[in-house]
Amino acid sequence: MKKSVFLACLVCFVSVLQAQNFPILGKVVDSTSGQALSKASVFCQNTTFGTITNNEGLFYMNLPNGGYDLVISYTGYEKKLLRISNTQPQKDTLLFVLAPQDNSMAEVAVVASNEVADGWNKYGKFFSDNFIGTTPNAAHCTILNPEALRFFYTKKRNRLRVTAKEDITIINNALGYSIRYQLDSFSYDYNTKISQFTGYPLFEEMDTTEDVKKTWVSNRAKTYLGSRLHFMRSMYDSIITDEGFTVEKMNDDPKSTKGSNIENLYDSSFYFVDSSGVSVGWDGRYRIGYRKVLPDKKFLQEFRLPANASVQVTLLDIADGFVIEQNGYFYEQYDVINSGYWAWKKLAELLPYNYEYE
Known part of the structure; x- marks a missing residue:
C-alpha cells in the first residue's frame, strides 16, 4: 500500500515538473544539400540555456515556462532566430534550414570602409563604456578576446561602427557570469550621441568559493x-x-x-x-x-x-x-x-x- 502511494506521489511530482517546463526538439540542416549540420550552436539568448546539435543535426532542450529567442548558428552560415514560448502550439520537431553565408559583399564593404588599424587601442575604452557600461558593476567586467573586434570610423557621417570576427567573451566578476556574446553590430553617432547595439548573449554561471557565491547572489539581487x-x-x-x-x-x-x-x-x-x-x-x-x-x-x-x-x-x-x-x-x-x-x-x-x- 505504501509503495502504491509513493508511486502515485512520484507521478504527480513529475507531472508538476513537466507542467512548469516545455520541451524543444529540433534539427539543423544545410539549405543546399539537406545534410545535417553537426555541432551547430543552439541557445536561448539572454539565458543560461544552450546546447549543440549531435551527428544527426538534432538538439533537445527542456525550458522553464516563458518566452525566449532561440538562436541557431553555424560557422560560415547565416544564423536563424525564432521566438518560442510554452504558450505556442508544440511541434514534434522544429526544422532549421541554414543557408551558407555570402561573404562577397562583406569583403567589398570592408575594402571600401574606413577600418581603424589600431581600433582597440583608440576606441576600446569608449566601446566598453557604451557596450558594457560605466556602472560600478562594469568596473569588474573584462572582454577576454578584444582582438576579435573590428572598428570602423566614417568621417563623413561622424559615426563609429564595431563588428566582431567571432563571439566575444565577457567575464562579469560582479555578478558571477561568463557571457558569450554574438555581436551583430554596434554603432555610435557622434552627432546625436546615440549608441545602439544588437546581439545575442549566452550566460554561464561561474564557479568559485561559497563566500564569493554569496556576494554574487547579493549583487544580482541589487541589480535586479x-x-x-x-x-x-x-x-x-x-x-x-x-x-x-x-x-x-x-x-x-x-x-x-x-x-x-x-x-x-x-x-x-x-x-x-x-x-x-x-x-x-x-x-x-x-x-x-x-x-x-x-x-x-x-x-x-x-x-x-x-x-x-x-x-x-x-x-x-x-x-x-x-x-x-x-x-x-x-x-x-x-x-x-x-x-x-x-x-x-x-x-x-x-x-x-x-x-x-x-
Missing part, C-alpha cells in the same frame, strides 16, 4: 531590483505598485517633462491577459519610477543630477504596445525604447531571463 526585468515580471503579475514602481503617462509634446499618474494600471482597455501572456497596449511616452532603491551615485554624477535624488527614473517611448511572458521576456522589444536609468545600465547589469530573485 528596479531593473527592466523586475518591472516586466511585476507587470505580468499585476504587482507594479507593491514592488515599488510608479508609472506616468507623459504629455505628447516631446519637450515636455509633465506627466500624469495612471490611476488603474490594469484597466482592460490597455491591459489584457490571455493564454499567450499579458498584452500591454501602451502607446507614446511613459515615465517609470522606482522608489525602493536609491539611484546609484555614479549615475547622478554622470548626468549632473541632484545628489539627494531618491527615485530611479526611466523614460519609455513605445510604438505599439508589447506582450510580456511569465519569465519577464517581452516582445516586440524594438518597439520599446528606453532612456534614463535603464539605458545607463548596459551589459554589466544584464541578468538572464531564468534568473530567480533571492
